[in-house]
Amino acid sequence: MIRFDRVFKRYPNGREALSDLTLEIAAGEMVFLTGHSGAGKSSLLKLVALIERPTRGQLIVNGQNVAGVRRSKVPAFRRRIGMVFQDHKLLSDRTVFDNVALPLIIAGVGTKEIGKRVRAALDQVGLLGYEQNLPLELSTGEQQRVGIARAVVSKPDILIADEPTGNLDPDLSLEVMGIFRRFNEVGVTVLVASHDLYLIEQFPVRRVRLEAGRIAPEPQSGRGLDPGQLIDLEEAPSP
Amino acid sequence: MSAWIVRHLQTLVGSLGRLSEHALATLLTTLVIGIALALPACLYVLVANAQVATGTWQRAVDLTVYLERSATADAARSLAERVRARRDVAAVELITKEEALKEFRSDSGFGASLDALADNPLPHTLVVRPGADYASAEHLEGLAADLRALEGVEVVQLDTLWVSRLEAILETVRRGALIAAALLAIGVLVIVGNTIRLDIQNRRQEIEVTKLVGGSDGFVRRPFLYSGVWYGLGGGLVAWLVTTGVVAALAGPVSRLAGLYESAFRIQGLRFDTGLALLGAGIALGWLGSFIAATRHLRDIEP
Numbered sequence: 001m002i003r004f005d006r007v008f009k010r011y012p013n014g015r016e017a018l019s020d021l022t023l024e025i026a027a028g029e030m031v032f033l034t035g036h037s038g039a040g041k042s043s044l045l046k047l048v049a050l051i052e053r054p055t056r057g058q059l060i061v062n063g064q065n066v067a068g069v070r071r072s073k074v075p076a077f078r079r080r081i082g083m084v085f086q087d088h089k090l091l092s093d094r095t096v097f098d099n100v101a102l103p104l105i106i107a108g109v110g111t112k113e114i115g116k117r118v119r120a121a122l123d124q125v126g127l128l129g130y131e132q133n134l135p136l137e138l139s140t141g142e143q144q145r146v147g148i149a150r151a152v153v154s155k156p157d158i159l160i161a162d163e164p165t166g167n168l169d170p171d172l173s174l175e176v177m178g179i180f181r182r183f184n185e186v187g188v189t190v191l192v193a194s195h196d197l198y199l200i201e202q203f204p205v206r207r208v209r210l211e212a213g214r215i216a217p218e219p220q221s222g223r224g225l226d227p228g229q230l231i232d233l234e235e236a237p238s239p
Numbered sequence: 240m241s242a243w244i245v246r247h248l249q250t251l252v253g254s255l256g257r258l259s260e261h262a263l264a265t266l267l268t269t270l271v272i273g274i275a276l277a278l279p280a281c282l283y284v285l286v287a288n289a290q291v292a293t294g295t296w297q298r299a300v301d302l303t304v305y306l307e308r309s310a311t312a313d314a315a316r317s318l319a320e321r322v323r324a325r326r327d328v329a330a331v332e333l334i335t336k337e338e339a340l341k342e343f344r345s346d347s348g349f350g351a352s353l354d355a356l357a358d359n360p361l362p363h364t365l366v367v368r369p370g371a372d373y374a375s376a377e378h379l380e381g382l383a384a385d386l387r388a389l390e391g392v393e394v395v396q397l398d399t400l401w402v403s404r405l406e407a408i409l410e411t412v413r414r415g416a417l418i419a420a421a422l423l424a425i426g427v428l429v430i431v432g433n434t435i436r437l438d439i440q441n442r443r444q445e446i447e448v449t450k451l452v453g454g455s456d457g458f459v460r461r462p463f464l465y466s467g468v469w470y471g472l473g474g475g476l477v478a479w480l481v482t483t484g485v486v487a488a489l490a491g492p493v494s495r496l497a498g499l500y501e502s503a504f505r506i507q508g509l510r511f512d513t514g515l516a517l518l519g520a521g522i523a524l525g526w527l528g529s530f531i532a533a534t535r536h537l538r539d540i541e542p
Contacts, residue, residue, distance in 0.1 A: 051451075051542050072456075079453035089448050103452045110242040150452065 001027040001158065001189045002048060007057035009043050009213075017043035019213040021057070025191060027157070030184035032200045033193040035210035041193035044210065045160050048191065049081055050074050062157055079107055082151030082188075084161035088143050090135040096122070096146050097131035103154040121153040122146075125179055141172035148179055152188070159183055161192045165199060173199050181205075247461075254465035265473075268434050272470055272521065273477020275427050279420035280482045280517055284509060286413045292497070292504050293405055300374060302383055303396040304365040310391045312336075315363035318391060322365060327373035327382055332366040339364060362393060376403045424524055431470050431528030435463050439536045451542045456534075463533040464526060471525020475518035482517075483508050 002025040009018040017040045025031050033041045046052040048061055050069060059066045062080055069077050090099050100121055104114045122128050125145040135143050144164060151159055161180065165173035173196060181203060184190040194200060200207060209216040258265040304322075306315055312335055323331040334342075339361040344353055369382055383397045439446065449459050486508040497504035509517065 049451075075450070075453045075455040075458075077453075078451070083451060089444075089451065091445050091448060102449065102454075105246065106449070106452065106454045106458055108242055108246065111245060154453075 001025055001029070001062065002191070003058075003060040004044075004047075005058040005060075007047065007054045007059055009040075009047060009052065010055045017213055018047070018054075021214060023208060023215060025189060027189055028184070028187050030181065030190040030203075030205045031192070032203070032205060032207045033191060033210065034195060034197065034200065034207055035216070036195065039210040040213040041195075041210055042162055043213075045162050045191065045193055048158070048160055049083055050077055075106075079103065079154060080156050080158065082154070082156035082159040084144070084147050084151045084159070084164045086163040086166040088135075088147035090143060090146055090150075092135055094134075095131065096127065096133050096135065096138070099135065099146060100149045100153050103150060107154060117153055118149075121149040124152065124182070125149045141168050141176070144168060144172075144176055145179065148176070152183060156188070158189045158191065161190075163194055164192065165194060165196055170199070174202060177203060250461050251465050251468075254462045255469055257462070258466060258469055265470075268430065268470055269473035269477055271430055272427050272474025272525070273481060275423045275430070276474055276478035276517065276521055277481035277485075279416055279423055280478050280509065281485050282412070282416035282419060283513070284482060284486060284507075286409060286416055288493075288506050289409050289412070291507065292502070293402075293409065300369065300379060300397070300402060302367040302369070302379070302386060304367055304386050304392055305394040305396070306363045306365070306391050307393045308360075308362045310363055312363065314391055315365070318389065319365050321389070322367055322386065325382075325385075327370050327378065328367055329370045330368040332368075334364040334366065336361045336363050376406065424520075427471075427474065427521075427524045428528040428531070431467050431525050432532035434470065435467060435529040435532040436536050438463065438466065439533065439540070443540055446537065446540045447542045450540070456537055459537055460530075460533045463529050463537075467525040467527075467529025467533075468522050469525070470529075471521040471523065472518060473521075474525065475521025478521065479509065479514050479517055 002023075004021045004023040007018055007021045008016065010016045021040075021044070023044075033044065035041055043052065047054055047059055047066070050061075050066055053066065061077075064077065066077075091102075097118055100118045101114050104117060109117070118131070119128060122131065125148050127142060127145055127149065130138065130142070130146075135146060138146065144167075148161075148164070151161075159180065164180070165176050168176060177192070177199060180190050180192055184205075306318065310318075315333055315335065319331045319333045322328055336359050340353070340359050343349070343361065367382075367386065369379060373379075373382065379397055379402070383395045386392060387395045446459050486506055490506050493506040494504070
């Protein structure tokens, strides 16, 4: 589904965000991407969404080599990927309904079908009945859930999220992660970047830890981290 | 397909709604475009009216044919018949020497001195009115030459110089109107393009988000193109109104002026189809200006 093969990403300013990264994520898998800020989590997600392109190496998403996707084909490529952002990127001058409907409008879906699917997506994130509200009338957690509804409304194969719980308190974070988990259970490949290790601990899914643009050795998934290791991971200065 | 049409209509109405949210700015932009379009439109009306007016005047360019003094009244009458038979002649009026003398006596105030003359010093005269289709300066010269060659004709009087001059002036104005129209069209493109550029900057976040969720360049550009169309349509309507207003303001003085020339000429405003063409030109310019600006600046905005 997603395969990084010796991928490098160097930005014009010379910073190397990813170096020699090899990673395979199977269809229907859910993966937590962890690591310090600047470890390359966001860069990795940007490559998957074709917001950035690899400097070197091969990246295959949805069976497509991203190097072969021309600029004019990027929009069609992105429609198969749902994206959730830390700052949710909702349009503040449009209703919740219009925000969630945007990907469907772009895809040219009929008006009746849009209504049905928007309500279904809002139902899945528990926001049915908020269609006519403006995003700013909702709480931060609710806004994030609107962002998730928008990401899944066009039934993408892949759902990626960059620090989706960054601005949420622990209870809301747990709820939002639960929503991602439910989408994964119905077959969506989910890739979530987060540095919230306590939160990640609640879900028995694969973890990939990035360190300075490479994959760091990870303790075996499914087993709880001991508190000492957590502190070490969170607080230790990067080498 | 129907979803596509519905989407376009929504965008069309949506962009109008967005423009109405900033009513004052939209109004000012539309006014500027309208005035820029009104100037060539007014020049067009001026030229069109001048053409109509000179058309009437050119028919008034009569040739005066003085016959030899020895010619008899019968000879004059038969000559008048021959001239009247020509295709390029609309009418011939024969003024006999007796009639001419009578008129001269009453109009000139020299009646007493004329009485002193033994015989009538005036010749028979033909006033030849050329056909409307043959009123060009060139043709009039040809006609005059033909008349001059007729037997018994002494002098043919024709003043075509002013006709040529007027035609040259009109041609100059017409050319000026075209140049003004071209320059102002570029001006409209720049105005619309700049307005759209600012609009794109203000909606940067929205454009980024739309591109993030898979909106193509064409999709993102569409509302801006419709904005351009609305600006152009609004500008065209303003231009039509301004032109109509200008014509209304000029109607009085022009008809007084025409009256002094004993003409029933009345100034004509934009014809309906010309008005529609003006709206069409506005729409086309608005669309083109926004297309150029949107294509250029939307490329720069990437998430």
